[in-house]
Amino acid sequence: MKNKSITKSLIGLVSVAVAYVLIKILMLPQVNVINPFYQTIVLKMFIDITLALGLNLITGITGQFSLGHAGFMSIGAYSAALFVMKTSDSLLNVLLAALIGACAAAFIGFLIGIPTLRLKGDYLAIATLGLGEIIRIVVQNVDQNLLGGAAGLSGIPLYTNFEVVFFGAVITFIVIRNLLKSSFGRACIAVREDEIAAESMGINLTNIKILAFVVGTFFAGLAGAMYSGYVGVIQPKDFGFMKSIDILMIVVLGGLGNIWGTVIAAIALNVLSVALQDFAEVRMIIYAALLVLIMLFKSGESPLFVKLRRIFSLPKLKLSMFSKK
Amino acid sequence: MSVLKVRGLNKNFGGLKAVSDVNITVNQGELLGLIGPNGAGKTTIFNLLTGVYVPTTGTVRLKDVDGNKININGMKPHITARHGISRTFQNIRLFKNLSVVDNLKIGMHKNIRHSIFEAILRLPRFIRDEKMFEQQAMYILSLVGLQDKHAEFAMNLPYGEQRKLEIARAIATGASVIFLDEPAAGMNPSETEDLSKLIVKLKDEFHLTVILIEHDMKFVMNLCERIYVLDFGSIIAEGLPAEIQSNKRVIEAYLGEQVE
Structure with a gap:
């Protein structure tokens, strides 16, 4: 063995x-x-993978719906950017900045997690949505000299290169995978599957939920740190509700709790948005329509091809029309 | 020697007295039955003793796995589980999307001796714990006859095996007191027969104290050493199976009063 x-x-x-x-x-x-243009997409793709893997641990594996992931990303982005701007963009400082960004996000995640994770389902989703917005508005309004207000921070050294995002995403993947295949991961799944049974088996629900939340927000912070060195300019509006939805979309598309699915979905969605850039006006319409279609096929338990076969096989169609079931 | 002592247990839901003034004493190694008509409060008592509900008044004293006597009324389920109480559920509550063996390992999670960092870095203590869990889980599965299906998803098991798996999972926690909520529900006579043999076997193997709720009277009368009868939230009779069978109040509770 x-x-x-x-x-x-x-x-x-x-x-x-x-x-x-x-x-x-x-x-x-x-x-x-x-080419250099595609390279920026590749970097964004790896940042998306990191973000989505963190959210997958919270939402997919532990079953706690969070709509505030972008807020935690912004905490990582701002703290890392500030650190690099105040010091220098040497390799050591960049690594330190990533660590600081991740830890800052994890710490805020811990503080926010304690009260909010008592909520369940829709209520938790709304609460995290609100908290994500609160983080954004606080960043926008607190200490304009330090954080730059609505204009955000600019002139951040572009310290994020391919190596940073690649190894960032790989480390995230390994950590989440190892966690998933350990006793803690099983406990997380147990909490998702049945809270009452999990608690009766001796699992401390609060601890496990907070654990998942802290690890998830840690990687959101890491992704944020990589993001600020990738764009060079960060503004509070980059980390709004829509960003959280984008991340959630990757997780849902890849399958809740499926970490390989998350990686593939992050790649697929980025490729899709690049492929559609020639259709400037209708781009968002096609993108949205494709998402609807994918979700239609993906929903439920049967794999895509089984569903396709079922939908396009005539005899079954007729049968299902006449049978009462 | 009593392992569980319940004194003056009450539970009100608003104006409804679900459980009133219940006293139960459970002896070490006993196989105790709790019967009563539908809605008598049997499952409520289980929920009170395992910590799902907080009693309105009353005390529950448990002799835990180390032999210490502690009050467990008002403790959360994950704490009572740590003190050696485990249970199954009336409507099966397995972790459906986990494999059979992983279901058992979740019961063992409270016994882990490694930290999360050791788990992420796959350090020796993590590997040792995982190996131990695997061995224990496979041993328990072999006792209930599910070792061949250890990799199967729990939801893919037939109904009777899901019931067995739930019992196995309760045992995997290392509990000394096990509550079984209608273990034989929905089983045919031969399955029920197998189940009672299995319960006796597991009880002897792991030195368990078993308390069970069941509606199948043949099953209860053959299996249980002592029986409590519950009606409208209070204990109306207690005794050996033969005594219970001839008890007038019990017959009244189930069949109604005789018309003069």
Whole structure:
């Protein structure tokens, strides 16, 4: 059994290395498959993966609906940006900034989690939505000299390169995966599946929910730190409600609780939005319509292809029309 | 030697007295039955003793796994679970999207000795705990006859096996006192027969004290050593199965008064 897990982690390590080398080769000026414009998309994609994996732990695995993820991202973004601007953008400082951003978000997540995680379902969603907005408005109005108010912070050194986002996302993935496949991960799933049963089995609901929330917001902060070094200008309005919805969309599209699904969905949605950029006016309409279609096919328990077959098979269609079920 | 002592237990829901002045003594290693007509308050008593509800008044004294006597009334379910109380549910509450063996491991989560960082970094203490959980879980599964289905999702098991899995999960917590809420509900006579053998086997294997609610009278009378009868929230009779069967008040509670 131990050998098996070692082989597995070796395979994982090798595939990460292969992915890294492959993307690097595609980015080379001589190959130019991923040109500088696409490179920015690739960076955004990895930031999205980090964000969505964190939210997946909270919403998908532990079942606590959160609509305030962008708020925690902004905490990470602002604290990391401030740190780098006050010091320098040497590698050590960038790593420190990422850590500070992540920890700041996790700390606020902890404070906010204690009261809000008593709520369930829709109520929790509304509460986190409100808290996300509160974070945004506080950032906008507190200490204009330090945080720049509505205009935000500009002139942040562009410290985020491909390596930063790639390894940021890989570390996030490994941590979430290891957590999921441990006793803590099972406890998180148990809380999602049945709170009463989980509690009767000796699981402290509050602790597990706060744990998931803190880890999730930690990675939101990390993603925020990577984001501010990627865009160079951050404004409170970048971290509004719509950003939270964007992240949630990735998680839902990839499947709640499915971490590989989250990665694939983050890639797919970014590719989709690039592919649609030639249709400037109708772009958002097509994008939205595609999302509706994907959700229609994806919803329920059967895999996509089973559903397609069911929908397009005539005999079954007729049968279902006449049978009373 | 009593392992659980309930004194003057009351529970009101608004104006409704769901449980009134209940006294129950459970001896170590006993197989105790709790019966009564529908709505008598049996499940409410289970919920009070396991911490799902807080009693309005009354005390529940438990001799925990280490032999210390403590008051557990008003404690939350996850705390009572830590003191060695576990249960099954009337309407099965398994973790449907987890495998059979993982369902058992959740019962063991409270016994972990590693921190979350050790789990993320896969340090030796995490691996040792996981190995121990796996062995224990597989052993319990082999006793209830589910070892071949350990990788199956809990929701894919047939009904009778889901019931067994719930019992196995309750045992996996390492509890010394186990509450079974209608374990034989929906089972046919031969399944019920198997179940009572299984309960006796598990009780002896793990030195359990078992308290069960059941409507199947044949099952209760054959299996239980002592029986409490509940009606409208109060205990109306207590005794050996044979005594209960001939008790006039019990017959009245189930069948109504005889017309003169």
